Amino acid sequence: MMNPSLPEEENDVPMPVIKPGERDRSLAEEVRKRSGTNFNRCFQCRSCGNGCPFVQAMDYPPNVLLRLLQYGQDQTVLESKTIWVCAGCHTCSSQCPMAIDMAGIMDILRLIAVERGVAIAKPNILDFHEEVLRSLERYGRAHKLGIMWRYKLQTRRWFSDMDTGLKMLAKRKLELRPSRVKAIKEIEDLFKCYWREAK
Amino acid sequence: MSAHQQLDFSYFPGCSMATTAAESNTSMMKAAKILDLNLIELEDWNCCGSSSAQTLCKNLSLGMAARNLSLAPPGRPLVAMCPRCLHYLRHAQACLRKDPEIHRDLEERWGRPIPLDLEIIHFLEVLVRYAPDRLKKSVKRGLKGLKFVPYYGCTVFRPPDLGQEKCYEGEMENILRVLGAEPIVGAYTHRCCGSFLSATDPELVTPLVNEIVDSAVLAEAHCLVTACAMCQLNLEIRCNSLVRLPVFHFSEVLALALGAEDYEGWFIRHLVDPRPLLQKLALVA
Incomplete structure (x- = not known):
């Protein structure tokens, strides 16, 4: 529950429907194992949410997400915007009085969301990461112009943010030609672990 | 030599x-x-x-x-x-x-x-650990009068799983102070610049970047100096505040202080041209 003493506009976190009878702690257990962080120490002080620069773009603040995880609301957690909007700046982790590595938990949750193939709440962010990986697979290095070009193709947001792209081109910040790793076979081999099966 | x-x-x-x-x-x-x-x-x-x-x-x-x-x-x-x-x-x-x-x-x-x-x-650590004496002896142009906000960004010293590793907070100030510049306190120094969200969700990043740059303006700094190339880019391309400050790479002000003369080639690549500021402080012609 949110703190009732706060003014109403600060209480605008959507209230998920929690069905206690259906509690399943398998996701919580998996996250705890893979992140190596015991988040049951969390006492909902909200330091993580208060310090997060991106919290206004999240559907649940990080502390609420932890609570949902503890209550076994797996789908709500994995399909939240929160895990994708997190940029991994670690502000939450460094501010947590209980030394919970919140950013590490977000990292594992994104991974599990991709592995389980759930609906991704911010598909544009996943598209972006996939375009970066395509570039890395092909060249071994990030070719930013190519990444942005294919990202635009994927998301069909052609004209949004056009002026920034043009400014960067004018300042020669976007290389036209990619630079490529010579031993590209060594790079291709690394991609067999995830990429091949998924496509 | x-x-x-x-x-x-x-x-x-x-x-x-x-x-x-x-x-x-x-x-x-x-x-x-x-x-x-x-x-x-x-x-x-x-x-x-x-x-x-x-x-x-x-x-x-x-x-x-x-x-x-x-x-x-x-x-x-x-x-x-x-x-x-x-x-x-x-x-x-x-x-x-x-x-x-x-x-x-x-x-x-x-x-x-x-x-x-x-x-x-x-x-930064190379300079502090291996070259502090060289740094003092090699100052040529100096940075006298330059008031800067040291902007570290979110990564240089923070991720917890590297908690035992070296912490860099303060090193940028120490080095640039030796070179004659004046660090300004009271602005955002390690708030996240938005990282890849700058590419995927620019409308979310712009207000955050504006807050960072505005905080430097309020603290009466001349510029920000960053330790991270992505921060430098995001602070430049996503800021639309009325007052915009030049954002230097740490290496640029360092090389400038040590007497480098090929700075034109670096500064034309900036979206906010730092040359008027440097001319005003008589650091470059």
Whole structure:
């Protein structure tokens, strides 16, 4: 529950429907194992949410997400915007009085969301990461112009943010030609672990 | 001309330093040359994996970073300038220390040793640990009168799994103070610049970047100096505040103070031209 003493506009976190009878702690257990962080120490002080620069773009603040995880609301957690909007700046982790590595938990949750193939709440962010990986697979290095070009193709947001792209081109910040790793076979081999099966 | 002994380092540029932030790379190389620090680029380096590999596949992320470690010759530290590259390289080394099996697999796969005791350090740390005397002796132009906000960004000293590693907070101020500049307190120094969200959700990043730049304006700084190439880019391309400040790469002000003359080539690549400020302070003609 949110703190009732706060003014109403600060209480605008959507209230998920929690069905206690259906509690399943398998996701919580998996996250705890893979992140190596015991988040049951969390006492909902909200330091993580208060310090997060991106919290206004999240559907649940990080502390609420932890609570949902503890209550076994797996789908709500994995399909939240929160895990994708997190940029991994670690502000939450460094501010947590209980030394919970919140950013590490977000990292594992994104991974599990991709592995389980759930609906991704911010598909544009996943598209972006996939375009970066395509570039890395092909060249071994990030070719930013190519990444942005294919990202635009994927998301069909052609004209949004056009002026920034043009400014960067004018300042020669976007290389036209990619630079490529010579031993590209060594790079291709690394991609067999995830990429091949998924496509 | 110089009385210093040349010191050798391996250097990992990373994708940003090689492209979008080429001006940071050029100016760092210039400063290193003046200080007799020999940065030898890793032969056939690849991307560190970045947050994209980290998000989608841990093995891929580890492999990408570890391949770079396998390319580093023994006996000299590996230097990175990009904080995220530094983080992923160190993270990979820490993982391989914990997991001898993967370590052996990767060594066999590439037929090259991956040294687990390789020292991986940021360029700032090279200056503080290996070159403080050289720095003092090599000041030529100086930075007198330049009031700057040291903007570290979110990564240089923070990720918890690297908690035992060196902390860099304060080093930028220490170095630039030696060179005559004046650090300004009271502005945002390590609030996240938005990272990749700048590409995917610019409308979310702009107000945050504006807050960072506005805080520097309010603190009456002339400029921000960043330790991270991506921060520099985001602070420039996403800021639409009324008052905008020049955002320098740390390496640019360093090289400038040490007397570099080829700064025109770096500064024309900035969206906010820093030259009027430097002319006003009579640091450049």
